[in-house]
Amino acid sequence: MKDSRNYLRLAVAVVILAALLSYFSGLSMKSTSDLKIARSAPASSWGEQYLPLITGGSASTSYLTCSQKEKAIPDNSPSGVVSSISFAPAGLVTDVNVYIEVEHTWVGDLSARLSHQSVTPVTLFDRPGTTGTQIGCGQADIQAIFDDGFPLSAEDRCGVYPVAVGGVFAPMQPLSQFNGTLAQGDWSLMVADHQAEDIGKLITWCLEISVNSFLPPATPTPLPVTLPPSATIAPIAGQPQQYLLASEARAAANWAAFFGVNIAESEFFNRLPAAINPEMGFVGDPDDVWGMLPPDSYGIHAFPVAELLRDYGLSAFARRFARWEELKKEIAAGRPVIVWVTGRSRAGVYESGAPQYYRPPSEQVAVVVAQFERAVILTGYAEAEQTGAEGKVFLLDGSESYERTLSEFLASWSMLRNQAILAQP
Numbered sequence: 203m204k205d206s207r208n209y210l211r212l213a214v215a216v217v218i219l220a221a222l223l224s225y226f227s228g229l230s231m232k233s234t235s236d237l238k239i240a241r242s243a244p245a246s247s248w249g250e251q252y253l254p255l256i257t258g259g260s261a262s263t264s265y266l267t268c269s270q271k272e273k274a275i276p277d278n279s280p281s282g283v284v285s286s287i288s289f290a291p292a293g294l295v296t297d298v299n300v301y302i303e304v305e306h307t308w309v310g311d312l313s314a315r316l317s318h319q320s321v322t323p324v325t326l327f328d329r330p331g332t333t334g335t336q337i338g339c340g341q342a343d344i345q346a347i348f349d350d351g352f353p354l355s356a357e358d359r360c361g362v363y364p365v366a367v368g369g370v371f372a373p374m375q376p377l378s379q380f381n382g383t384l385a386q387g388d389w390s391l392m393v394a395d396h397q398a399e400d401i402g403k404l405i406t407w408c409l410e411i412s413v414n415s416f417l418p419p420a421t422p423t424p425l426p427v428t429l430p431p432s433a434t435i436a437p438i439a440g441q442p443q444q445y446l447l448a449s450e451a452r453a454a455a456n457w458a459a460f461f462g463v464n465i466a467e468s469e470f471f472n473r474l475p476a477a478i479n480p481e482m483g484f485v486g487d488p489d490d491v492w493g494m495l496p497p498d499s500y501g502i503h504a505f506p507v508a509e510l511l512r513d514y515g516l517s518a519f520a521r522r523f524a525r526w527e528e529l530k531k532e533i534a535a536g537r538p539v540i541v542w543v544t545g546r547s548r549a550g551v552y553e554s555g556a557p558q559y560y561r562p563p564s565e566q567v568a569v570v571v572a573q574f575e576r577a578v579i580l581t582g583y584a585e586a587e588q589t590g591a592e593g594k595v596f597l598l599d600g601s602e603s604y605e606r607t608l609s610e611f612l613a614s615w616s617m618l619r620n621q622a623i624l625a626q627p
Contacts, residue, residue: 253561253568265291266559266568268301268408275306275393277401282313282394285404288387293413295385298377299349300326300409301559304393306402309366310338317390319383325374329396330367331360337397341366345556347410347570348373351523352616354609364573368556370616385413408559427527433534434582434596435460443600444468445488450502452600453540453577454511454623460538461625463514473510474502479562481505481569493574496560501575504542504621517625524622526612530583532624538598539580542621543614544572546599557617572617583608 253266273283300316313328326348331339339360344367346356356371391407438460443452444467451471458465477483478497483506486499494500504520511518521528532539544555555572562569581603582596593608606614 253566263291263293263414264297264410264412265289266408266410268559269391269404269406272406273404275304275312275395275402275404277395278398280394280396282392283404284390284392285407286388286390287407287409289385289389289409289411291385291411291413293385293415294417295380295383295411296414296418297350297412298380298409299347300373300377300391300407301347301557302326302344302391302393302407303405303558304344304402305342305405306344306395306400307342308338308340308397308400309342309344310340310360311395311397311400312344312393312402313396314391314393316377316380317392318380319387321379321383323392324377324379327356327367327371328374330356331358339366344368345558346371347557347619348377349619350376350378352620353526354612354616359613365556368617369613370557370619382417385411424527427531429527429530429534432582432584433530434584435533435536435538436581438538438579438581438598440579440598440601440603441467445471447486447490447492447499447501448484448488449600450474450484450507450577451488453579454507456598456600457538457540457579457623458511458514458516461516463516465514470510473513475506477562479565479567479569480571495558495571495573497563500571501577503569503618504540504577504623507540507577508623511623519624519627521622521624522619524620524624528624529580529622532626533580533583535626537625539625540577540623541580541615542575542577542618543611544574544576544617545614546574546576555614555617557619570619575618 254264267287267289269285269287273285275283302314304312306312310329310331314326315323316326317323329338341360341362343365345365346367347370349370350372352370352372354371356367359367361368389409393404440456443449445451448471451467451474455465455467455470471488475483478485480496480500480503484502485496490499508518508520529539555574557570557572559568560571579598580595581598584594586593594605595608595611596603596605
């Protein structure tokens with residue numbers, strides 16, 4: 203087993219190095235030596251507090267609280283390591299999500315489960331990448347949010363940069379099992395290593411808990427809508443991006459032009475508010491190095507962009523937690539959609555980035571950010587039966603059009619929790 207692991211590491215390392223060299227050599231950046239895995243102030247440094255979390259669309263109050271200590275994960279020990287968070291705010295749980303950050307050289311060894319009160323522990327993931335193999339994903343590190351509302355599982359993930367498992371994923375078992383329980387008390391995360399040789403540690407983990415004095419009625423299941431198996435909007439042309447970081451301004455200008463409103467990218471950017479919180483305005487210098495996180499130069503999220511588009515007379519509605527079916531409906535109706543993803547199309551390094559929490563200086567709020575965030579325009583899709591393989595999406599990034607598999611797109615789009623701007627509410 204050890205020899206097979208070492209051989210796999212060497213082979214994968216060569217592939218990763220070649221891809222990254224090709225990828226970064228094509229980027230227009232000040233210096234590739236400036237590029238690093240970016241990190242905001244770690245959540246574990248915030249102290250024991252409960253920060254309101256920007257989510258949107260819920261009558262419940264949402265809190266974020268994180269563990270305070272790193273813990274080593276015992277090698278080849280099914281009992282693992284247990285870390286607990288004592289949650290103080292009162293109320294009934296209406297929703298719970300879990301953020302996990304792990305440094306480990308072979309994430310396919312790991313499993314994690316969450317416990318609270320007498321509820322049966324919920325498994326979040328169990329040895330990612332073991333589907334069809336005996337050794338699992340041989341890449342390093344996990345930085346992910348587990349949320350029932352997202353379609354992809356972490357079980358078949360095995361990325362290369364910056365982490366092996368990065369994004370927002372559905373847990374193996376639903377976290378909704380905790381709904382209706384009292385939120386107060388200890389919540390415990392157990393992370394276990396099931397194979398010898400590789401080691402690691404739990405860096406931090408966080409709870410997103412929404413509480414209310416009563417359980418709100420269940421959200422009605424949307425009525426099924428029959429959509430075509432494929433749809434493409436053509437022609438839709440784009441212009442080259444003027445600023446290194448302002449993909450959002452370029453996407454907005456391209457999108458507005460499709461609807462008959464011509465806006466210069468520079469004009470649109472100059473009218474965007476500046477802020478230290480990307481939910482409020484553009485963070486940083488638009489010509490700085492791409493791939494950093496707030497409070498360094500970063501970019502802007504969907505809601506202030508949509509607000510400015512409306513100032514130009516356009517019908518523009520920002521969404522977080524948008525559903526893939528909603529995007530398909532827009533495309534089938536001939537309306538392109540601006541989406542927030544991570545990474546670009548070069549060298550297959552499309553799923554770059556990983557979600558993490560950011561607390562803007564002097565603000566008592568937390569937002570989810572991701573390295574290499576980027577706004578592009580979704581212009582089409584084709585389901586699997588139309589392609590003869592996995593489904594595809596078609597994207598416009600500045601003046602460049604390209605396609606990606608549906609699973610690649612959904613993983614990348616999940617990083618900032620499915621942000622989008624639609625022409626219809």
